[in-house]
Every structure is written in structure tokens, then in C-alpha cells.
Amino acid sequence: MTALTSIDRVRAQHPLIFNITNAVVTDLTANGLLAVGASPVMSNALEEAADMAAAADALVLNIGTPSAAQVEAMLAAGRAANQHGIPVVLDPVGVGATPFRNRTVRTLLDELELALIRGNAGELGYLAGLDSRVSGVDATAGADTPAIAERACEQLGLPVLVTGREDAMTDGSTLHVVRNGHPLLSRVTGTGCLLSSITAAFLACDDQVMRATADATGFYGVAAELAAAHGEGPGSFRHRLLDRLAELDTAGLTPHLQLD
Ligand SMILES: Nc1ncnc2c1ncn2[C@@H]1O[C@H](COP(=O)(O)OP(=O)(O)O)[C@@H](O)[C@H]1O
Numbered sequence: 001m002t003a004l005t006s007i008d009r010v011r012a013q014h015p016l017i018f019n020i021t022n023a024v025v026t027d028l029t030a031n032g033l034l035a036v037g038a039s040p041v042m043s044n045a046l047e048e049a050a051d052m053a054a055a056a057d058a059l060v061l062n063i064g065t066p067s068a069a070q071v072e073a074m075l076a077a078g079r080a081a082n083q084h085g086i087p088v089v090l091d092p093v094g095v096g097a098t099p100f101r102n103r104t105v106r107t108l109l110d111e112l113e114l115a116l117i118r119g120n121a122g123e124l125g126y127l128a129g130l131d132s133r134v135s136g137v138d139a140t141a142g143a144d145t146p147a148i149a150e151r152a153c154e155q156l157g158l159p160v161l162v163t164g165r166e167d168a169m170t171d172g173s174t175l176h177v178v179r180n181g182h183p184l185l186s187r188v189t190g191t192g193c194l195l196s197s198i199t200a201a202f203l204a205c206d207d208q209v210m211r212a213t214a215d216a217t218g219f220y221g222v223a224a225e226l227a228a229a230h231g232e233g234p235g236s237f238r239h240r241l242l243d244r245l246a247e248l249d250t251a252g253l254t255p256h257l258q259l260d
């Protein structure tokens with residue numbers, strides 16, 4: 001039961017997760033991290049980026065609402081995180097949509113050691129060099145996420161998590177597919193960003209990247225299924241997702257987990 005170990009570790013260790021993230025999702029991300037037992041902090045200031053990263057247990061770089069100044073802070077934080085050996089997760093929100101996002105992701109990939117890149121099928125399809133059209137931040141349905149994950153990992157040379165109806169993750173030698181989750185996740189903005197940050201919290205407590213990533217993804221997907229079971233709309237779902245993230249334990253998780 002790796003999920004037991006992982007979620008229990010997060011709840012016992014309360015890892016500090018430093019998020020340099022987009023303006024849309026700061027509230028959901030901070031509250032989702034608190035719900036799973038992690039400790040969130042958000043900042044965009046270059047002046048404190050390296051110090052905050054040095055104090056953190058994991059760093060999340062999310063380019064959803066980018067600016068040149070924010071990218072400078074990301075580079076400073078990322079370099080400090082690399083020096084201190086803490087995992088860095090990149091969420092390349094909307095890459096492929098504009099040249100600025102593309103340049104930003106290229107710079108972060110070139111300058112930093114990343115533990116994981118997590119994106120939707122359109123974003124990772126673009127980075128994999130596949131025929132992938134990205135015009136905003138939301139993914140298109142029906143993508144072959146395992147094929148995209150394998151190709152993106154090959155192209156980028158780092159572990160990849162591609163989300164969608166099926167979530168696929170690979171480090172080039174192991175491939176896992178998680179078939180949990182719920183379509184309502186696509187009707188609440190920030191749910192992919194929150195998964196990136198929760199995965200960072202699991203990575204902070206486990207140096208086995210594939211195990212931590214699979215455990216975080218399965219845990220999140222099952223929490224979403226349970227949150228959606230009431231059959232209501234996106235507003236109640238968003239609240240229930242936080243409640244399930246806070247309550248779900250291994251006994252509740254195991255019967256629902258669909259992980260290969
Ligand atoms: N059709 C779907 N069925 C079940 N879960 C989904 C579906 N689409 C997305 N998800 C889930 O929503 C979360 C966010 O994924 P995704 O929508 O791909 O990312 P983003 O929000 O970055 O575009 C993931 O946990 C994923 O498993």
C-alpha cells in the first residue's frame with residue numbers, strides 16, 4: 001500500500017511547498033495543500049525567491065499568468081532549490097499558446113534540474129513535438145496520454161505526468177496509468193495546478209519520483225470521484241474536493257484506486 005505510506009508521510013511531515021504560481025489558482029492551491037496536510041507559501045518576489053526556496057521542502061513553478069519579473073523569480077528560486085536538493089515541479093500552463101510561454105518553458109528547462117513536469121495533454125503534446133494545438137490553458141479531450149507521456153519524457157529527458165481522462169506518468173523506464181478522476185475536474189479551474197502542487201508535496205516526502213507521482217495522482221483522482229458522488233455542480237464539487245482531500249485515508253482509497 002504505497003498510498004498509505006505517501007499520504008501518511010505528507011500528513012506527518014507537513015512539507016513546506018513554495019509555489020510561484022498563477023493569479024487564478026493561488027487560493028485553491030493553498031487550500032488544497034493545507035487539506036492534504038502540507039504547508040503552502042506563495043510569493044512572486046525576486047527579492048526573497050532564493051531564501052524561500054532554501055527554506056522549503058519542494059518548489060512549484062507554474063507559468064499560468066507569466067511576466068518577465070516572475071520568470072526571474074522562478075530562476076532564482078529554482079537555482080536555490082537545486083543547490084539545496086529539493087524537488088522542483090514545473091507546470092507549463094498554456095505552453096504552445098504563445099511565443100512568450102514557449103520561451104519561458106525552454107529557459108526553465110535549460111537552466112534548472114526538474115524532478116517532474118506535469119501538464120495536460122495539449123501542453124505536453126506540444127513539448128513532445130506532437131501535432132498539438134494549444135489556444136488557452138484547457139486540454140482537449142480524448143488524448144492518448146500514455147503515448148504523449150512517453151514521447152515527452154524522451155524529448156525532455158525528465159519524468160513527466162500527463163493528465164486527462166487517464167493520467168499517465170513515466171521516467172523513461174516505468175510507466176503508470178491512473179484511471180481515477182472525474183469530468184467535473186475539468187469544470188473547475190485550477191484543478192490541474194492543484195495536482196501539480198500536491199504531487200510536489202508527495203515528492204517532498206519520498207525520493208522515489210514515480211512512486212510519489214503515482215500515489216499523489218491516484219489519491220487526487222479518488223478524492224475527486226468521492227467529491228463528485230453527490231451529483232451536484234462545479235461549485236459544490238470544489239468545496240467537496242477540499243473536504244475529501246482532507247479526509248481520505250488508505251482504507252477509503254484502496255477500493256477505488258485504478259492504478260496500472
Ligand atoms: N475526463 C476526465 N475524467 C476524469 N478526470 C479528468 C478528466 N479530465 C481531467 N481529469 C482530471 O483533472 C485533473 C486536471 O487534469 P487536466 O484537466 O488534464 O489538467 P489542467 O487543469 O492543467 O488542464 C487531473 O486530476 C485529471 O485526472
Ligand SMILES: Cc1ncsc1CCOP(=O)(O)O
Nearest residue numbers: 022024064137190191192193
Ligand atoms: C484560467 C487560467 N488562465 C491562466 S492560468 C489559469 C488556470 C489554469 O489552471 P488549470 O491548468 O489547473 O486548469
Ligand SMILES: [Mg+2]
Nearest residue numbers: 093120192193
Ligand atoms: Mg494546467
